[in-house]
Each structure stands twice: as structure tokens, then as C-alpha cells.
Amino acid sequence: MSNISGLHTAATGLKTAQTRMDTAAHNISNVGTDGYTRQRVETAALSPQQTVNGPVGRGVEVTDIGRLRDAFLDERVRTTGAGAEQATAHADVLERAERVMGEPDDGITEAMATLWDAFEDLANDPSEPATREQVLGALDDVARRFNTADRDLDALAEDVTRQIREHVDEVNGLTAQIAEVNEQIDQTGAGRAYPDLADRRDHLVDELSELIGARVADTDDGSHRVTVGGLTLVEGSRVNALEAEEDGSIEHQASGQEVPAGGRLGGLQAALGHEDDEGYASLHALRNGLDGLADEVADQLNGQHEQGYTVGDGESDPSQGDDLLQGAGADADNGGAAGLAVAAGLAVAEGLQPSDIAAAKGEEGGPQDGRNAQALADLRDAPFTTDNGEENSEESESGGETIDRQLRELVGGLASSVSGQRRTADNQASQAAIADEARRGEHGVSIDEEMVDLMTHQRAFEAASRVTSTIDEALDVLINRTGVVGR
Amino acid sequence: MRVTQDSLVQSTLNRLQTRLNEHQDVSTKVSTGKAWQVPSDDPARANQSLVLRADEHARTQQQRNAQDAESRLEITDSTLQSMNDRLHRARDLAVQAAKGTSDESERTAIADEIDEIREELKSLANTRHAGKALFAGYTDGPAVAFSPEDPEDDDELEVAFKGDDGHQIDRKIGPNETVRSNVTAAEVFAADLDDLDDGELNAENTFSMLHDLAVDVRAGDVDKVSDAIGDIDDAQDRLQSAQSSVGVAHSRVLSALDRSERDLLAVQKERSDVEDVNLAEAIMELQTQEVAFESTLGSMARVLQPSLMDFIR
Structure with missing residues (x-):
């Protein structure tokens, strides 16, 4: 064994300690880096040298600088x-869709309730032009709220x-x-x-x-x-x-x-x-629901309105009620996509005048007859049926449901699906947070740990330096002080 | 589990976020006074609230209908009362004339007064309330028209009525309750509604009867005048039966108003229970949240501060 190899051995120690300190420095520098995985220096003892005295170690080598990453x-x-x-x-x-609907304060339900009230006021005072104007205004408001809701859902x-x-x-x-x-x-x-x-x-x-x-x-x-x-x-x-x-x-x-x-x-x-979605869990489903509802509103109101008569004046005779509401899809009953434009295109029938509202029930009704207006108002509690009961609860498209109830079903369905989805999201998010925390704990840099490592490696470096100087001193004695007797 | 600076900061931030969210929820409740802001906050209660809102609308409207019916019925009732008074006077006059002791000038005075009463009854029957003819049913009136308008003694008085017993002006005063808020002149004054032909009536009615009575009084026909007293009694009976049906309707409306007032209050209270926040509870919760938030901040400051760096030189 030679002293020179000892120097070499100490040098590997120095180099390894340096690498370790470098890596600790790298880790500490990246303590805030997103997605950074702490690194660790893997070392192994070098294979020993065979001497007459047996194997002597040759120091250390860096085998790998690896990430402490857990794939699971x-x-x-x-x-x-x-x-x-x-x-x-x-x-x-x-x-966002729920906010678009604006329930319960600024939504369609409120407009419908106002419309029912307007019909009833008309029934109380059918000869007063103001009550007719009020009905027209309320109809327009209902149509507009359908339009707005549909437009906003479309924009969404x-x-x-x-x-x-x-x-x-x-x-x-x-x-x-x-x-x-x-x-x-x-x-x-x-x-x-x-x-x-x-x-x-x-x-x-x-x-x-x-x-x-x-x-x-x-x-x-x-x-x-x-x-x-x-x-x-x-x-x-x-x-x-x-x-x-x-x-x-x-x-x-x-x-x-x-x-x-x-x-x-x-x-x-x-x-x-x-x-073609149904239900309340997607924008398409909501728009389809809204269209169905708009169609239903137009059907029921128009159907009941046709049962009544207007009051003739000097120029015109009393006539049967015409459509109150019209929709772009209302007359396209033959097409499969008939309902699609109903909510968007729902409007007060073109050219509808206050005097066109059929408040009276009979042809001879007279200006104080508000029976059909009352029948229109009663749609609030009961679905529309024709006089001969043709479109009774079993056969009508609505399944015998009032407009208000169908409206509530839409609002309630949307509310349940939002709150259900929100709950799922919260659950998932907390699970994700737990997983993320665990990974940050496992992969992240701990400053305390790195400081301890740094000190350990500092000491190792100092010790290896001391080994070098010790061997150097020994060689110095051997080279410069030996064989100088009598000089 | 291994804990590092990164995971510590992240988990503390997550917790802080959760606290802030809860704090915001409660403070929104307190500041808006609503237990839920959008239906999805509480779908069941939101649905209940929609039902109650619709109910409230309907009941408020029914209250308005009942008030309208009440004022109509009140005016109708007082008008019928005036008619009754007039008929009563006519009967007194007829009784006086039937004694046969009056001289011609007295008979003329009695006949003139009876004519006067007939005119008064006509104008009472044509009473308008808020611009609408009260006794003309669905039509715009006048409920009663004479032809000729000012009949001479040898004229036959024909009366045209508008509206009959089919012209029922109903008011919805409760969820399942309607009340008739009118009575037509034909029902009050015509002896037999079946004789009504397209509103024209030639047969017995109070007005023609009074006209005939005046004619008979002037002529001094005591027998006919005595017979007429029975006719006036019949007319009074008709009027009183109309009055009593109006009275019954009126009392129904009053009790419905009373009831709807109570029901409306109950509905409003229920809606408030469903929609509004219990303020005392919410403020307590807000305070709890504040304490929790501050403690989270405090523990954050303690946990994140120290590291080994503070202790080694």
C-alpha cells in the first residue's frame, strides 16, 4: 500500500462531499419550484485494491443522483x-346557468305569477282598457324572460x-x-x-x-x-x-x-x-326543457284563449280569441326540431291589440263578461282542458301538469343538479388536495433536512481535507526530514 | 407522513381557504338576510319557496277580488234598500188611494208621485259603479229602458231589460270559492224571467205595474188599485229575495276576506321561515367563524415561522 493511494482515497471523499453539498444547494434553491422533486446523491464504496495485506478500500464514488419520486x-x-x-x-x-335563470326573484316564475294576476284583474274589470294593457304587458314580460333565458344559455x-x-x-x-x-x-x-x-x-x-x-x-x-x-x-x-x-x-x-x-x-x-339531452345536468338539456315549457305556455294560454270571445264594437262583431303568444317553432309541429326555437322566438302574437283579448266566454257576452279571463287565470291552478275534455290530463302533452308546476320542476331540477354537482366537486377537490399534500410532503424539499445534510457533508469534507493534509504531512516527514542525519 | 415546507404551506393555505369560504357563506347570509342565495344552495327549501310565492300571489289576488266584490255588493245592497224604500212608499200611496176617499186633486198628486217613484226606480236600476252598470249583467247598460220613454196614461209601458239571471259576475275569493257579485235588474223587477225574450219584456214587471197603478189611481178605479197592492207586495218580495241573496254573498265575502287575511299572513310567515335566515343563529355562527379564522392565521404564523436556520449559527 502506498501513501499516494491514500491521498487518492481522500480525494474521492472530498469530491463526493462536494457533490453532496452541491445537490443540497440545488435542493434548497428549488424549495419553491413547482413540481420539483428533491434529489439525493447515491454513493458506493469503490472496489478495493488487492495488496499483500489483503484488500484495501479505495474510497467512494457517486453512483447516481436520483429523484425521490413515488410513481403511485x-x-x-x-x-x-x-x-x-x-x-x-x-x-x-x-x-352560471342557474344565475342566468334568475330564480326566484327575477325569473320566469315571477313573470308568470304577474301574468295570472293580470288575467284575474282583467276578469274583475274587463271593460277597462288599462287591465287589457296590463295583460299585454305581462304577456310580453313572460315572452321576454323566455327569450332572455334562452339567449343567455346560448351565450353560455x-x-x-x-x-x-x-x-x-x-x-x-x-x-x-x-x-x-x-x-x-x-x-x-x-x-x-x-x-x-x-x-x-x-x-x-x-x-x-x-x-x-x-x-x-x-x-x-x-x-x-x-x-x-x-x-x-x-x-x-x-x-x-x-x-x-x-x-x-x-x-x-x-x-x-x-x-x-x-x-x-x-x-x-x-x-x-x-x-337531445333531457334533464337538468347540461346546457342543452336546460334549453330543451325551456323550449318545452315555452311551447306548453303558448299551447295552454292560446288554447284557453280560443275558447273565449272578444267584445265587438260598432265596427266589428265579437270574434273568437286568436293566439296570444306565438313562437318561431309553434307552427312547425311537423318537424322534429319544432320545439327548438320556441323559447328563443316566443313573443306576443303579432299585431295583438288590447281589444283582441277574449275576456268574454260567450259570443253574446258583453263588455262586463270576464269569464274567459278568469278561466285563463285559473290555469294557474289547473292545466288546460278543452270544453269537451278532449285534451284531458292523460292525453295532453303536459301530462296534466300546470305551467307553474312544470316551471318549478325545471327550477328545482336545475337546483338539485347544481348542488349535487357542487357537492361532488367539493368531495373530489378535497381528495385531490389530500393527494397533492401527500405528494408535496414526499417529493418536496425539507429545508431542515437539507441543512442537516449540508452540515454532515461539510464535516465530511473537512475530515477528508484533514486526511489529505495528514498524508501530506506524513509524506513531508518522509521526503524532507528522512535521511538528513549529520547534514 | 413526511412533512416539508411545501406541504406545510400548501395545507395551511388550503385550510385558510376553507375557513374563508365558510366565513364568506355565513357573512353573505347575515348581510342579505336570506338563508340561501340561489336555489341550488338548498333545493328543497327553494322549491317550497316557489310554491309559497305562487300561493302568496294567488291569495293576494283573491283578496283583491274579494275587496272588489265587497264594494260591488255593498253598493248593490244599499241601492236595493233604496228601491225597497221607494216601493214601500208606493204601497202606502196605493193603500191611501184604495180607500176611495181622495178627491181628484189628491188622486192626481198620488198618481204623480207613483210616476215619480217609477222614474226613481229606473234611475236606481241604472246605477253605475266606477263607470259600470251595476244591474246590467255582462252588458254595458242601461239595465232598464222604457218605451215610450215618458208614457202617457193611454200608453202601454214596455220595458227592455239588459242582462238576465244567466249574467252572473263571479269573483274568485278563495282557492276553491267563488261568489256572485251582482244581481240583474231583470231578476229584481221582472215577475217571470221565462217571459224575457231577448231582453224585451211585455209581461208583468214592477215598472209596468206601477205605470198601470198610476193610470188606475188617476181614473179612480178603487178595485183595480186594491188589486195592485198585492202586486206591489209581490214586487217587494222579489226585491227582498234579491236583497237577501246579495246579503248572503256579502257576508261570505267578508268572512272570506277575514280568512284570506289570516291565511296570507300564515303563508308569508312560512315563506319567511323558508327563505330568511335566523339572524341570531347566523351572527353566532359568524362569530364562531371569525374566531376559527383568526386561530388558523395564528397557528399559520407559528408553524411556518421557525426552521432549523433559526437555531444553528
Whole structure:
């Protein structure tokens, strides 16, 4: 064994301690970096040198600078995070839809209640022009509230579609970045740059997962693959772009298949819904419900109005009541999409004059006959039936429900679906927060820990330096002080 | 579980956010006075509130209807009372004339007064209330018209009525209660409604009877005048039966008004229970939230502050 090898051994210690301090410094510097994983220097003793006295150690070497990353935690964060984003995006849109409806103070229910009152006032005083004007005003208000609600829901749907488009662009941007990082990692191979690149890639995948519910899939050949619902978005440096369609669906361009998106995009898609949706969980469903209701309002009011007669004056004879309300789709009973424009186009019948309101029941009714006006007001409590009972409760489209009740069903249904969705979102978000906290705890930098490490490595460095100087001193004695007897 | 600066900060921030959210919820309740802001805050109560609002609207309207019916019926009742007084006077005059002791000038005076009473009854029957003919049913009036308008002794008085017993002006005064708020001149004055033909009546009615009576008084026909007293009694009976049906309707309206007042109050109270916040409770909750929020801030300051750096040199 030579003293020179001892110097070398001490040098490996110095170098390792330095690397460790560098890494601690790197960790501490990145304490606030989002998505950073703390790094640790892995070391191993160098293989011993064979001497006549047996094997003697040759020091230490750095085998790896690795990330302390837990892939299961990643998976958990991504799954819960995507779920939370999806439910939250859905709930947010529905909440906005609820505000658009303006219930209970400024919604359609209030306008309908005012209309019923106006009919009853007309019944009390049918010869007074002011009560007729009041009915016209109330009818107009009802129609306008339907128009406004429909228009605002449409604008909301438009906004959601735009968001979907923008998010799909974001997804394409992210997948391109992931592919780029993959390429860099391939080129770099294992080394100093590797953990930070891997962090960057994981962070990008996190974002992608929040947006569209993407997952990292295992591959046989070890390449990095990101998928959504079985469709590959990125594999190695190859990217499959997505494209948002007009109706809010997303197309996987390579395969032409529709992407079953999760995450925020999935939530937005669910909130938008499909054109023939029913219920209260999507904008399309709400608009369909609103259209059905507008149709029903027009049907019941017009139907009852036709049972009555106007009062003739000197110039005109009493005539049967005409339509009170008209809608763009009201006369398109033959088409499947007949109801679609009803809420948007609902309006007081064109040219309807106060004197056209058929308040009287009989042809000979006279100006003080308000029986049909009362019958119109009674629609508040009972659904419309014709005189011969033709459209009775079983056969009518409304299923024998009053307008008010159907309106309440819409408002209540929307309220339940909003509160249900909000509860789901809150649940998911708290689960996601727990997962995220756990991952931050596991992956994040602890300053205390790094300080302790730093001090340990400082001492190691000092000790290795001392070893060097000790050997140096020994050599000094050997070289400069030995064999100088009698000099 | 490993705890790092990052996870500590994040979890503290999350908790702070939760506290702030709860604090905001309660303070919104206190400042708006509403237990829920949008239906989705409490779908069940929101639905209840919509039902109660509709009910409140309907009941308020029914109250208005009842008030309208009340004023109509009151005027009708007092008008009928005046008619009754007039008929009573006519009967007294007929009794006086039937004694046969009056001379011609007295008979003329009695006949003139009876003519006068007939005219008064006509104008009472054509009473208008707020611009509407009270006794003309669905029509715009006049309820009673004479032809000729000012009959001579040898004229036959024909009377045209507008509106008959089919012209019922109903008012909805309760959820399932309607009341008739009018009576027509035909019902009050015509002897037999079946004789009404398109509003024209030639047969027996109070006006023609009074006209004939005046003619008979002037002529001094004591027998006919005595017979007429029975006819006046019949006319009074008709009037009184109209009066009593109006009275019954009036008392129904009054009790409905009374009831609807109470019901409306109950509905309003229920709606307030469903919609409004219990202020004392909410303010207590707000204070609790404030304390919790401040404690969270305090613990945050303690937890995030120290690190090993503070203790090593």
C-alpha cells in the first residue's frame, strides 16, 4: 500500500462531499419550484485494491443522483386531480346557468305569477282598457324572460365551446412540449440533467391530466407514453394532435376517433351536453326543457284563449280569441326540431291589440263578461282542458301538469343538479388536495433536512481535507526530514 | 407522513381557504338576510319557496277580488234598500188611494208621485259603479229602458231589460270559492224571467205595474188599485229575495276576506321561515367563524415561522 493511494482515497471523499453539498444547494434553491422533486446523491464504496495485506478500500464514488419520486403518488394526484377538475368545471357552468335563470326573484316564475294576476284583474274589470294593457304587458314580460333565458344559455354554451377549443389548443401545446422533453431525455441519457428533465415532464403530464385526464401508460420498450381513454397522445417524440369540433366534441386526428376526455375538458363537455339531452345536468338539456315549457305556455294560454270571445264594437262583431303568444317553432309541429326555437322566438302574437283579448266566454257576452279571463287565470291552478275534455290530463302533452308546476320542476331540477354537482366537486377537490399534500410532503424539499445534510457533508469534507493534509504531512516527514542525519 | 415546507404551506393555505369560504357563506347570509342565495344552495327549501310565492300571489289576488266584490255588493245592497224604500212608499200611496176617499186633486198628486217613484226606480236600476252598470249583467247598460220613454196614461209601458239571471259576475275569493257579485235588474223587477225574450219584456214587471197603478189611481178605479197592492207586495218580495241573496254573498265575502287575511299572513310567515335566515343563529355562527379564522392565521404564523436556520449559527 502506498501513501499516494491514500491521498487518492481522500480525494474521492472530498469530491463526493462536494457533490453532496452541491445537490443540497440545488435542493434548497428549488424549495419553491413547482413540481420539483428533491434529489439525493447515491454513493458506493469503490472496489478495493488487492495488496499483500489483503484488500484495501479505495474510497467512494457517486453512483447516481436520483429523484425521490413515488410513481403511485403521481398516479393518485393525477386521478383525483382530473376528477376534481371535471366536477368543478361542470358545476361552475351549471352555477352560471342557474344565475342566468334568475330564480326566484327575477325569473320566469315571477313573470308568470304577474301574468295570472293580470288575467284575474282583467276578469274583475274587463271593460277597462288599462287591465287589457296590463295583460299585454305581462304577456310580453313572460315572452321576454323566455327569450332572455334562452339567449343567455346560448351565450353560455358558446362560451363553453370556446373554452373547449382553447383548452384543446393548450393540450396540443403540452403534448408537443412533452415530446420535446422526451427527445432531450433520450439524447442526454442518464446524467446530471436527467432528474430535472424528468421533473419537467412530470409537471407537464400533471397539467395535461388536469386538462383532459391523461395518464402515463406503461410500454414494453420503456418509451414514455401518454394516453387518454386508450388513445395515445404522446409516444416518445411522436405527438398525436387533437382537434375541437363545433359541437364541443374532440377528435383524435390520427385515428379519427372521438376522445373520451376527462379533466376540465370532460367537465365542460358534460356541462354542454348533447342536443337531445333531457334533464337538468347540461346546457342543452336546460334549453330543451325551456323550449318545452315555452311551447306548453303558448299551447295552454292560446288554447284557453280560443275558447273565449272578444267584445265587438260598432265596427266589428265579437270574434273568437286568436293566439296570444306565438313562437318561431309553434307552427312547425311537423318537424322534429319544432320545439327548438320556441323559447328563443316566443313573443306576443303579432299585431295583438288590447281589444283582441277574449275576456268574454260567450259570443253574446258583453263588455262586463270576464269569464274567459278568469278561466285563463285559473290555469294557474289547473292545466288546460278543452270544453269537451278532449285534451284531458292523460292525453295532453303536459301530462296534466300546470305551467307553474312544470316551471318549478325545471327550477328545482336545475337546483338539485347544481348542488349535487357542487357537492361532488367539493368531495373530489378535497381528495385531490389530500393527494397533492401527500405528494408535496414526499417529493418536496425539507429545508431542515437539507441543512442537516449540508452540515454532515461539510464535516465530511473537512475530515477528508484533514486526511489529505495528514498524508501530506506524513509524506513531508518522509521526503524532507528522512535521511538528513549529520547534514 | 413526511412533512416539508411545501406541504406545510400548501395545507395551511388550503385550510385558510376553507375557513374563508365558510366565513364568506355565513357573512353573505347575515348581510342579505336570506338563508340561501340561489336555489341550488338548498333545493328543497327553494322549491317550497316557489310554491309559497305562487300561493302568496294567488291569495293576494283573491283578496283583491274579494275587496272588489265587497264594494260591488255593498253598493248593490244599499241601492236595493233604496228601491225597497221607494216601493214601500208606493204601497202606502196605493193603500191611501184604495180607500176611495181622495178627491181628484189628491188622486192626481198620488198618481204623480207613483210616476215619480217609477222614474226613481229606473234611475236606481241604472246605477253605475266606477263607470259600470251595476244591474246590467255582462252588458254595458242601461239595465232598464222604457218605451215610450215618458208614457202617457193611454200608453202601454214596455220595458227592455239588459242582462238576465244567466249574467252572473263571479269573483274568485278563495282557492276553491267563488261568489256572485251582482244581481240583474231583470231578476229584481221582472215577475217571470221565462217571459224575457231577448231582453224585451211585455209581461208583468214592477215598472209596468206601477205605470198601470198610476193610470188606475188617476181614473179612480178603487178595485183595480186594491188589486195592485198585492202586486206591489209581490214586487217587494222579489226585491227582498234579491236583497237577501246579495246579503248572503256579502257576508261570505267578508268572512272570506277575514280568512284570506289570516291565511296570507300564515303563508308569508312560512315563506319567511323558508327563505330568511335566523339572524341570531347566523351572527353566532359568524362569530364562531371569525374566531376559527383568526386561530388558523395564528397557528399559520407559528408553524411556518421557525426552521432549523433559526437555531444553528
